[in-house]
Each structure stands twice: as structure tokens, then as C-alpha cells.
Amino acid sequence: MLILNCPYCGVDAEESELSAGGEAHLKRFGPGSSEDEFHDYLFMRENPKGVHFERWRHSNGCGKWFHAARCTQTLEVFGTYSAQTTEPPKELKDAITAKRPGWTWREYE
Amino acid sequence: MKHYSAFAVAREALRYHTGWERAWRSPEPKKKYDVIIVGAGGHGLATAYYLGKNYGIQNVAVIEKGWLGGGNTGRNTTIIRSNYLQDPSAAIYEKARSLYEDLSQELNYNIMFSPRGVMMLAQTHHEIRGYQRTAHANALQGVQTEWITPERVKELVPIINIDGPRYPVLGALWQERGGTARHDAVAWGYARACSAMGMDIIQQCEVKGVRSENGRVVGVDTTKGSIDCDKLGMVVAGHSGQLAEMAGFRLPLEAIALQALVSEPIKPCMDVVVMANTVHGYMSQSDKGEMVIGGGTDAFNNYTQRGSFHHIEETVRALVETFPMISRLKMLRQWGGIVDMTGDRSPILSKTPLGGCFINCGWGTGGFKSIPGSGWGMAQLMATGHSPLTEAFTLDRFKEGRFIDESVAAGVAH
Numbered sequence: 031m032l033i034l035n036c037p038y039c040g041v042d043a044e045e046s047e048l049s050a051g052g053e054a055h056l057k058r059f060g061p062g063s064s065e066d067e068f069h070d071y072l073f074m075r076e077n078p079k080g081v082h083f084e085r086w087r088h089s090n091g092c093g094k095w096f097h098a099a100r101c102t103q104t105l106e107v108f109g110t111y112s113a114q115t116t117e118p119p120k121e122l123k124d125a126i127t128a129k130r131p132g133w134t135w136r137e138y139e
Numbered sequence: 140m141k142h143y144s145a146f147a148v149a150r151e152a153l154r155y156h157t158g159w160e161r162a163w164r165s166p167e168p169k170k171k172y173d174v175i176i177v178g179a180g181g182h183g184l185a186t187a188y189y190l191g192k193n194y195g196i197q198n199v200a201v202i203e204k205g206w207l208g209g210g211n212t213g214r215n216t217t218i219i220r221s222n223y224l225q226d227p228s229a230a231i232y233e234k235a236r237s238l239y240e241d242l243s244q245e246l247n248y249n250i251m252f253s254p255r256g257v258m259m260l261a262q263t264h265h266e267i268r269g270y271q272r273t274a275h276a277n278a279l280q281g282v283q284t285e286w287i288t289p290e291r292v293k294e295l296v297p298i299i300n301i302d303g304p305r306y307p308v309l310g311a312l313w314q315e316r317g318g319t320a321r322h323d324a325v326a327w328g329y330a331r332a333c334s335a336m337g338m339d340i341i342q343q344c345e346v347k348g349v350r351s352e353n354g355r356v357v358g359v360d361t362t363k364g365s366i367d368c369d370k371l372g373m374v375v376a377g378h379s380g381q382l383a384e385m386a387g388f389r390l391p392l393e394a395i396a397l398q399a400l401v402s403e404p405i406k407p408c409m410d411v412v413v414m415a416n417t418v419h420g421y422m423s424q425s426d427k428g429e430m431v432i433g434g435g436t437d438a439f440n441n442y443t444q445r446g447s448f449h450h451i452e453e454t455v456r457a458l459v460e461t462f463p464m465i466s467r468l469k470m471l472r473q474w475g476g477i478v479d480m481t482g483d484r485s486p487i488l489s490k491t492p493l494g495g496c497f498i499n500c501g502w503g504t505g506g507f508k509s510i511p512g513s514g515w516g517m518a519q520l521m522a523t524g525h526s527p528l529t530e531a532f533t534l535d536r537f538k539e540g541r542f543i544d545e546s547v548a549a550g551v552a553h
Binding site: 031046049050053065072074075077082084103104 | 378440447448449
């Protein structure tokens, strides 16, 4: 069972205590954007086999949304971090690079 | 290819079974093929088979990273039905179901198709309305289904508890001509027939790159060397995203794990397939007597072919309330498969931005039942550039808003 540490209440929450919220750091496109941008925003996901940044909600706990970095190939959890950010913290990215050299995710690496 | 028959069994019995030959050859790849299909699962092999049978294209290679039929073809719960709401879905799934009916004879390989009937239980008032609507739609589409009462459900499935407190059975959508088949045999039967036509099935050969010139595919790089082709078909389910990346385009897919499990074998107790979508559980009894149970999907991206245990627990808990007699069954095995989910939960059978390259993916949780129809349509698309079966399932439908919306919210067993 996946265990994620909630960065808000500090609890090591089991998967059944959490709700998955899909890919993180989506850049939102709305009125005024091009068809391609809107299409990619709605449907195109990174879907990597490897390092994945995603949103979770501690739904049966403190109720807050947060971010997690996880490997979709091994289910290894690299860490969790606040939802109040547009990209993963540098320490976390460095820690991932140490374990998975060469990973990429949109504009981050 | 030697013909399988009762006579052949008797003949071989008399000579200590020394005369059986391998069902398919395992050749080394040639330098060039007219068509390369990536993925030797049911869909890939069916595509190759109908390319050869319907269009005479027999210079074909089917290449496979692992072993034949070892992905989702060998991991599903073998249910075959075509009771879909939308016209394009009903057309391709009904084509598949009707091809399954005489597939054993056609392939000379017993796929053990058992049209035992598929029942989808309505356990909420929303489901009653939804399934009655589907039954009416099916009548217009020429798909034989009917809405049945709880009493009729009880008559067909005596072990069911129709008046449970949490999940009462309020009726069901009944497709008498749906059923199950032996999943491995479907892949093996197609493989044998493809091999007999002279096609090469190359296992343990992983694609490492897709080569193109002037916007058109010219070949693939594999762990067994470079192979040239005129046309390329990608039929790799969960790993479609990785393969598309090699070909230089992206797909609107996410890979997640779907689970199933089987119980110890017991005496025959249920001779239809029962699906309960409210609780994301479905159950049928295999010929060996095992209860085959399908569960729900995990909510997060996953490539590990194993799912979360608590989903199994939820499925089994709900099924025990609906079928009280299974409460003491021991479960023998549990496994997961990687399903590729699209935004509208319908598949993609389409040309791609790369010329000569075609994609068949996104079957999500419902791929097995569609194997012959998917292969038929994909072969037509690859051979002629157009197929009425696949025309609605294009890659650009998401951009154009032409969704084939089969219960988007369900995400499983739609």
C-alpha cells in the first residue's frame, strides 16, 4: 500500500486515507487560448514510465491538497511537498536526479 | 499447418503424440516487411490475421517485447459483450462478438467461446434509467439485449441475493449472446493462423526506436536489429505512450492498473456472467470451477502490473453482500494489468501524425471482448486507409470534441 507523508498535518497517510488527483503542475488554458493549447491542457498528460509529479488530497485526514513525486515503474515515493507552488522544490529535484539520472518532466529536469 | 480434428487426436493417440508440430514458427526477423505490427497480444495478432485474410497482405511481422499474449490478453476476465450505448462502440463490439461466434471453426483452434449470457445488474435508480436507455439504444443498433426484472435475475442466478440492504438488485441489462472465451487460446489461435499464412511472429524483440524519412515511417530499431517496413501498426496497450514518443507524437492516454482475482475451484454454481458496476465488481465461473472476479482500477498512474490491495478488498466486500455464498471461498491468485485510459474511455484506432504509422490503443478496461472487431477494423484501416468500424475512433476526436462518451465517470467496465 502506498504511504505518503502529508506535508500539512505531518501524518504518514495510507493510500485508503488519500484521494489521487492526477498529474500536477498543469498549466491551465481557458478562453482566448488556441485549440491546441486547450486540447493539450484537457487531454495530454505526461504519463511517464518513471518520475511522476501528482496531486493528492488527504481526504480522510486534514482534507488538504498536496503534491507528491513518485515513480510509476517501481511505486517508489521520492517525497511530498506543498500545493502552494508551481514546480517541485529544488531539493526534491536534486534527490530525484541522484536516484534517476536523466529524468525529465516538461520544462523541469 | 496440420489441421486439428478429432481424427488428428485419435491418430496421435495411436503414435504416442509424436506427430504434433509447433503451433507457430519462431523465425529470426527478415530485413524488410510490408507491414510490421508491434505487440503480439490479441489485438495485434488479430490485425495481422485480417490483413492477411481480408486483404492478402501476408508479408507481415508481429514483434513482441515479451511473450505472445503475455500482457493484458492473458490478464483479463474474458468477458465478451456488446451492450454499449453509443453507435460507434456498439458497431465495433458487436462486430467482435459476432466474429467470436465462429472463431473456433475459422481458426481451427478451440477458443472455447461460451455464449452463456452477460448480466449487468442495476443496483441504483440511476442505473435502472441508464440500462433501460441502453437496451432501447441496442434495439435500434441491432444488438440483442433486454431489460429484465429482479425476479428473472434470481431465476438465472440462484446464488444472488436480490434484496440486500446496501446493494439491492433492481433489475438488469441482459445480453443473452454475450459470454466468455479462453483468452490465451484467442491469442494462440490467431498466432497459429498468422504463422500458417507465412507471417513472422518474433517474440522477445523490443522496439527501441522508430525510423522515419520525410514524415513517413521506414522501419523500427529493435533488440534483434533494424527492420524495415512500409507500414507500421502500434498495438501495445499500456506502453502506447512510450512507443508513440519514439515515433515523435503524443497520445491522450494515462496508464493505470486494473486488477482481477480467482478463487479456488468449486462445483458449478453460476452459468452466466454477472457484472455489478455500482460496486465495480464482476464475476463468472470458469470451466475449471474457479470464480473469476474483476475489480476496479487504481486512481493513480502505474506501470507495475500490480494494483492496490484495498481495491480488491472493496470489490470482494461488495460481491460478498451480493453473493453471500462466496464469503468462505479462498482466493487463489490476484494480478494486475496496465490499461491505457483515454479521456472519453473509448479506444483510439487511427492514423497518426507520422505517415504510414497507425495506432490501436486506449481500450482501457474493455479490450478483450473487442479483439476480433478491433483487428478487423484496424486491418481495413491499414490496408485501405479507411474503415467504417474505426472512423469515429480517430486521434483528433479530442481536439474536435467528437467524444464517444461511454460513461466517462465510471472508468471501469463501461
